[in-house]
Amino acid sequence: MTERFEVALNMPAGRLTTVIDVPTGFIPINAIVPVTRRLGEEAAELEVQHAIEAGLAISCRKGCAACCRMLVPLSVPEAFALRECVEQLPADRRTLLLNRLSETKDRLKHEGLWERLTDVAEASSPVPDEELDPINRAYYALRIPCPYLDNELCSIYEIRPAACRELLVTSPAELCQDLVQNPVIPLPVSMRVSSVMALVWGTLTSSPPRLIPLPMALEWAERHEEEARMTWPGSSLLDQVLDKMWRFLSQEFTNRGWTVGKEPEKEKL
Numbered sequence: 001m002t003e004r005f006e007v008a009l010n011m012p013a014g015r016l017t018t019v020i021d022v023p024t025g026f027i028p029i030n031a032i033v034p035v036t037r038r039l040g041e042e043a044a045e046l047e048v049q050h051a052i053e054a055g056l057a058i059s060c061r062k063g064c065a066a067c068c069r070m071l072v073p074l075s076v077p078e079a080f081a082l083r084e085c086v087e088q089l090p091a092d093r094r095t096l097l098l099n100r101l102s103e104t105k106d107r108l109k110h111e112g113l114w115e116r117l118t119d120v121a122e123a124s125s126p127v128p129d130e131e132l133d134p135i136n137r138a139y140y141a142l143r144i145p146c147p148y149l150d151n152e153l154c155s156i157y158e159i160r161p162a163a164c165r166e167l168l169v170t171s172p173a174e175l176c177q178d179l180v181q182n183p184v185i186p187l188p189v190s191m192r193v194s195s196v197m198a199l200v201w202g203t204l205t206s207s208p209p210r211l212i213p214l215p216m217a218l219e220w221a222e223r224h225e226e227e228a229r230m231t232w233p234g235s236s237l238l239d240q241v242l243d244k245m246w247r248f249l250s251q252e253f254t255n256r257g258w259t260v261g262k263e264p265e266k267e268k269l
């Protein structure tokens, strides 16, 4: 059984109106991930349309995975959802993936980065950007292909993290070979969905808004599997998502020097 809602959100690039189905009963947090990511993608699509109307073009194409050498942050709900999906992969694909993750872990340990990433994943308070930036740069300097990358294509495309969906560029694709040194122009992101879900999880569990580095997300989810079994009413999880999205959007409107618009609207159909 599901409940159907029409949701409307004022985004910097226009008004987003969409229909969402949410289970009526109690659901685990990973069940809200697809809906939340879809809202993020629809918000990104508004930004894409806005850019096209302004005469810009998106350079990102299938088969270009230059940005898949960056450190990807996942929220806890996404880590739980990823683990569930990986467990359902055919045995040969799962083995291949787990081997790649193991190789990546060995490399990161060798480079002295695994411990630093573990500290980020298990931090008991929010990790400030000043601490995260050097870790992100050190990771990117290694140019390690994402363990989920297969012949320059994402092997988990349908369930890839929100952060992967949000990086689109309007500068020439060649510049993405060095995202630090080159003048890459990313499309504005009005709403970072991984941060939204991290805030939701933080509120639900009275914990810091945690972001987990992708290479260790499966291990983290396994260590915390009891938390993955906790449940909440589906409608109240949607309320949490909309509330955190609104906080994010309010900040984005303020950053752009615009008047903060109306709060999200949610109507039962």
Ligand code: SF4
Binding pocket: 065, 067, 068, 069, 072, 146, 147, 148, 149, 150, 153, 154, 155, 156, 157, 160, 161, 164
């Ligand atoms: S999860 Fe997929 S899209 Fe994201 S960095 Fe890895 S290969 Fe690239």
